[in-house]
Amino acid sequence: MLELNNVTVIFNEGTVNEKVALSHVNLHLEKGDFVTIIGSNGAGKSTLFQSISGAVELTEGQVILNGDDITSYPEYQRSRYIGRLFQDPLKGTAPSMTIEENLSLASQRGKHFSLALFSHKHKEQYREALKELDLGLEDRLETKVGTLSGGQRQALTLLMATYVTPQLLLLDEHTAALDPKTAQKVLEMSSHLIEEHNITTLMITHNMEDALKYGNKTMIMKDGQIIAMIEGEERKRMTVDELIHLYSSSTKEYNDRILLKQ
């Protein structure tokens, strides 16, 4: 499904500011895999996502999606197959356009943009899809997205990213900027959508509980490398405490969030 071969990203190569963001990363995912990723700041999690989605250029290596080498594809072409959500809820939607217009753009993903007049004929479909979010947005199709709350916008972004089912979904701490209750709700929604459509997913999180609760694999990153991949029986039996222990002993890092969890 997704294959990363020897992926290396070096920023400012050859200067004093040289920074190896990803160092010879190899990753192989099967269809339907849902991997949670943990790692401290600067571990290369976001760079990993950017190199998969095409936002940064690889210094070395290959990205293969469904047997196609997409390493040289520009970002916009890759987004035909890859859905993305960012930490910033404002990033995924166009604020001065209505919910309907936003969904219409999302539903056109991968298709040709024609000179056909924007029509309201998919309104019912959008309404049905919005109903599943259970946020009362189904009656507000004409509302400007800019007037929605962060949680609502992130939920809408989630819907847009999965409206045309992507082959790969990248969730970059997509609930970190939301209040705990909304965050939980958006996370539940994500997991529901992912299971329903059997979407291969990578999710970055800083929450150890979520890292174990969701998905079928957990991966720990440090200094641009994958240092642990927990899956199968081992993962099923693992408790949050054990994961925290594994994380801190393998990365030799203790941050507040982890200490507080203990």
Added chain:
Amino acid sequence: MSLTVVLGALELGGIFAIMSLGLYISYKILNLPDLTVDGSFTLGCAVSAMFTIHSLPYLGLCVSFIAGALAGVVTGLLITKVKIMPLLSGILTMTALYSINLRIMGDSPNVSLFECSSIFTLFEFLGTYHKLIVIFVIVLLICIVLHYFLRTQLGLALRACGDNEDMVRASSIDTDKMKVLGLALANGFVAMGGAVFAQHQTYSDISSGTGMMVIGLASIIVGMTFIRKDKIIFQLIAVVIGSVFYRGVLTIALQLGLPSGDLKLLSALLVVIAIASTTIKRRKKKNVRT
């Protein structure tokens, strides 16, 4: 104020509306400050003048649109492919266009179209108002085209591009192509404004375009302070009304005895006042809330 003065103001207002509608695409929809305008307006003047001299005024209008669009494509490519920042890209194209415009006009800084038949000649039977009618029919046609285009799937993508580029790229749309397309359309209409301007004034001058960007901005901003609606149809109307109003203010100032050399100063001031008025209003609202 005599009828001729009022008519003249309305006619020029209409011509500037054509140009402002173009600028509306780059400034409002794409959110790109595009300084190519000063050059592409003159480009429109020059192309249209040369075609009018050879008795092809209508073809001149079409070709000037294409020429303007090409200028827009150049700026667009500078921004997206060479990664020069938008402001500088516009200035570069504008500067280059100065030489090109001179070439088009046969290396002379101005071309007179006196006694050449223009797009207005055919409609002289309509009487005193014939120029006004022709101009506003053009404005109306452009409004209809834009109103249709901006509501198509492609238009939607273009609008989203100025709103949130990240999101557009995530929807598998090539933002670079959108920018080039938007700038091409924008400068096409600007050049068409210049083309009508040259035929209306019966001359084309190498410096006709100077300050057009500010005039267009003034028209858009003034119009939008009058009509604060988000629907495209209202925004287009706002641009047209803004242009006519703006020209009206300048005409009144001229009638009151303002030397014509001070017009540009007045234009710049008008933009500052219009922007300041919206900022002050917003600040007042904020104060009430807190």
